[in-house]
Amino acid sequence: MAERERVDSVPLISLITINYNQAAVTCELLESTRRLNYPRFEIIVVDNASVEDPTERIAKGNYPNVKVVVSPENLGFSGGNNLGMQYAQGDYFFFLNNDTEVTPDLLDQLLKPFQANPRVGIVCPKIRFYFHPTIIQYAGYHPLNPYTGRTWSIGLGETDQGQYDQGGPTDFAHGAAMMASRRAVEEGGAMDESFFLYYEELDWSMQIQRAGFQIYYQPSALIYHKESISVGKASPMKVYYHTRNRLLFMRRNVGGFPLYVFILYYFCFALTKAVLLYAVKGQIAYLRSLTKAVVWHFKNKIRRPAKAVFPSVVTVS
Known part of the structure; x- marks a missing residue:
C-alpha cells in the first residue's frame, strides 16, 4: 500500500519516441528504460509509416507500459511528436530520439527544475555521444546570432570534465532529449509541422519562450546519443x-x-x-x-x- 501511494504521488511522465524503419534501434532504447529508477512513466512509440510495422516486435520485448501508435504517413519529427502527445496522459512529455539510451536517475533529475520554478517549460539533460561516452554533444545552447541565423550547442566535441556542470536557463532545447511540461505545451502550442526535419526544436524553443517559459539545461541529468561525432553525410x-x-x-x-x-x-x-x-x-x-x-x-x-x-x-x- 505504501509503495502504491508513493507511485501515485509523483507526476506521470510520458516518454515519446519516433520510429522510422529502425525497430532494432528503438528496441535498444526501450530496453534501456528498464534501468530507470523513476516509478511512474509511460512510453509512446510513434511509427512514422515504416516499411514494417514494429508493433509485434516491440510487443515481444515485453517492455514496461508501452503504447505503439502507427501513423499511415511519415509526419516527420514535429508531426510525429505532436501525434505522440495526443496519446500521452502524462503531466510531462519527454521527447527522446530513438537512438538514445537513458541513465537510471534521468527522469528524477529532469523534474527538479520544474519543481523549483513554475516558469520552466522545457528541461534538457546533458547529452554525450554514446560511442564516445566522455565527449559532450549538448550542454545548453549559445544565443542565436540574428544576423546570420547561426547558433551551436555549448560544449560540442569537448571532453566532459565537469566544466558545464552548472545548470540554468539556456536559449534552445536539443531535439534528441527534451522534457516539456503539459502546461507549457498547452500555453505555448504544439511543434510546427511545416519543418518536418531540422530546426523544429529551435523554432519550438522560441515559441515556448514567447509564451513566457524558460528553456533549462540540467547537467545532473545525463543521456547518451548514438549520433556520429562527425558531421553527418550530406544528401x-x-x-x-x-x-x-x-x-x-x-x-x-x-x-x-x-x-x-x-x-x-x-x-x-x-x-x-x-x-x-x-x-x-x-x-x-x-x-x-x-x-x-x-x-x-x-x-x-x-x-x-x-x-x-x-x-x-x-x-x-
Whole structure:
C-alpha cells in the first residue's frame, strides 16, 4: 500500500519516441528504460509509416507500459511528436530520439527544475555521444546570432570534465532529449509541422519562450546519443530541409532590421557559396535541392503557432 501511494504521488511522465524503419534501434532504447529508477512513466512509440510495422516486435520485448501508435504517413519529427502527445496522459512529455539510451536517475533529475520554478517549460539533460561516452554533444545552447541565423550547442566535441556542470536557463532545447511540461505545451502550442526535419526544436524553443517559459539545461541529468561525432553525410534531402528550414526559422522568429540583414547575408554569401561549391563538384541534385528550398518560400505563407489540444481520455487499440 505504501509503495502504491508513493507511485501515485509523483507526476506521470510520458516518454515519446519516433520510429522510422529502425525497430532494432528503438528496441535498444526501450530496453534501456528498464534501468530507470523513476516509478511512474509511460512510453509512446510513434511509427512514422515504416516499411514494417514494429508493433509485434516491440510487443515481444515485453517492455514496461508501452503504447505503439502507427501513423499511415511519415509526419516527420514535429508531426510525429505532436501525434505522440495526443496519446500521452502524462503531466510531462519527454521527447527522446530513438537512438538514445537513458541513465537510471534521468527522469528524477529532469523534474527538479520544474519543481523549483513554475516558469520552466522545457528541461534538457546533458547529452554525450554514446560511442564516445566522455565527449559532450549538448550542454545548453549559445544565443542565436540574428544576423546570420547561426547558433551551436555549448560544449560540442569537448571532453566532459565537469566544466558545464552548472545548470540554468539556456536559449534552445536539443531535439534528441527534451522534457516539456503539459502546461507549457498547452500555453505555448504544439511543434510546427511545416519543418518536418531540422530546426523544429529551435523554432519550438522560441515559441515556448514567447509564451513566457524558460528553456533549462540540467547537467545532473545525463543521456547518451548514438549520433556520429562527425558531421553527418550530406544528401539532396538534407540540403533541401536545412536550406528551407533555416529560412523558415528566421522568418518565423526574427523580424525587422535583423531579418533584412540576415536575408542579405544569406543570399549574398551563404547561399552563393553553397551554389558555387555544388557547381564546381558537379552535384546537380544538390543544386536542384537549393532551388527547390528557396522557391518553397515564394509559394508558402508562414503559419503562426497553433495551440495544442489534448483529449482527456485516449484509448489505444
